[in-house]
Amino acid sequence: MRVLDLLSPFYRRDVINITDFSRSDIEYLFQLADRIIENPQMYHGKLVGRILGYAFFEPSTRTRLSFEAAMKRLGGHSIGFAEPSGTSIEKGESLKDTLKMLDAYSDVIVVRHPADGTAKYAAKICENPVINGGDGKFQHPTQTFIDLYTIYKEFGKIDDLTIGVLGDLKYARTTNSFLMGLTNFKPRKLYLISPELLRPREFILDYLSNFKIKFELIDNLSEVIPELDVLYVVRIQKERFPDVSEYNKVKGAYQINPKVLSEAKESLKILHPLPKLDEVSPEVDNTKYALYYRQAQYGVFVRMALLLSILLEDAPL
Ligand code: NCD
Numbered sequence: 001m002r003v004l005d006l007l008s009p010f011y012r013r014d015v016i017n018i019t020d021f022s023r024s025d026i027e028y029l030f031q032l033a034d035r036i037i038e039n040p041q042m043y044h045g046k047l048v049g050r051i052l053g054y055a056f057f058e059p060s061t062r063t064r065l066s067f068e069a070a071m072k073r074l075g076g077h078s079i080g081f082a083e084p085s086g087t088s089i090e091k092g093e094s095l096k097d098t099l100k101m102l103d104a105y106s107d108v109i110v111v112r113h114p115a116d117g118t119a120k121y122a123a124k125i126c127e128n129p130v131i132n133g134g135d136g137k138f139q140h141p142t143q144t145f146i147d148l149y150t151i152y153k154e155f156g157k158i159d160d161l162t163i164g165v166l167g168d169l170k171y172a173r174t175t176n177s178f179l180m181g182l183t184n185f186k187p188r189k190l191y192l193i194s195p196e197l198l199r200p201r202e203f204i205l206d207y208l209s210n211f212k213i214k215f216e217l218i219d220n221l222s223e224v225i226p227e228l229d230v231l232y233v234v235r236i237q238k239e240r241f242p243d244v245s246e247y248n249k250v251k252g253a254y255q256i257n258p259k260v261l262s263e264a265k266e267s268l269k270i271l272h273p274l275p276k277l278d279e280v281s282p283e284v285d286n287t288k289y290a291l292y293y294r295q296a297q298y299g300v301f302v303r304m305a306l307l308l309s310i311l312l313e314d315a316p317l
Helices: 023-038 062-073 095-105 118-125 141-155 173-182 202-210 244-250 292-311
Strands: 051-056 077-081 108-113 130-135 162-166 189-193 215-218 230-233 269-271
Touching: 023 141, 023 292, 051 062, 051 095, 062 077, 062 108, 062 130, 062 292, 077 095, 095 108, 095 118, 108 118, 108 292, 118 130, 130 141, 141 173, 141 230, 141 269, 141 292, 162 173, 173 189, 173 202, 202 215, 269 292
Parallel strands: 051 077, 051 108, 108 130, 162 189, 162 230, 189 215, 230 269
Antiparallel strands: none
């Protein structure tokens, strides 16, 4: 049975942690995103009169703008703030009261905040569904939906692939969520590639082990690059380091460039949640390996699928 025959598994649900979603939930989104890409006109008016509220306490380009674009393409509207300055937070208003106002004015709320756990707190105090747009170094579940969708579109599957995840695996919420989301699938092997200081925290490794995911921690990409089908890269999350001297030790520790890629499979694809800084040389952008701009484009379709399935009980086919 096609999963789209079912009622939406996202209907009025909060999206806080990737671990709250099953493989069939994720495949439901994939199928709906496929439908939207095939026939975008059919979805244009589906959320007329609906409002998305967003509260962003940290910088964002893709997450906020792609949610806005998604809502607009569905006929709905967005209200909110991209930074707290200019809101009553400047006068000292509490996070709780700010979120309560967005809850009163909109039908679904996206929150981004530097503190881990803020989205969960928001979901507790808001009546409308809350979507985690990134909380500290913890989770970024909608980015993971996009990352998984990008792999599925490119390879037709996620199972059986050898996937390298390179970068700041300690502080990046995107890789955290991505690794946890992969446990719904059966990758052949994961290579977690980072300087020792930036290795994933224990709870992530325990989580992977509980799902019997085969993984190896290494610090040098060139050892494994010929094996990889997918390489997921993330920047060093400078703003999350408690101590700048720790950051200075790892600054510039890795870079993908044509020389590194000369050992890769022809079919290797590089994903990146963006923003990218010096960890990917601009020369890579126009190669067959770079999939990150397409990944960002898919963001709009996946977020359209998510908003439709949170706000409508039946998937509009
Ligand atoms: C990321 C984030 O904010 O966690 N960006 C995104 O949403 N695509 C990645 C990052 O900041 O490195």
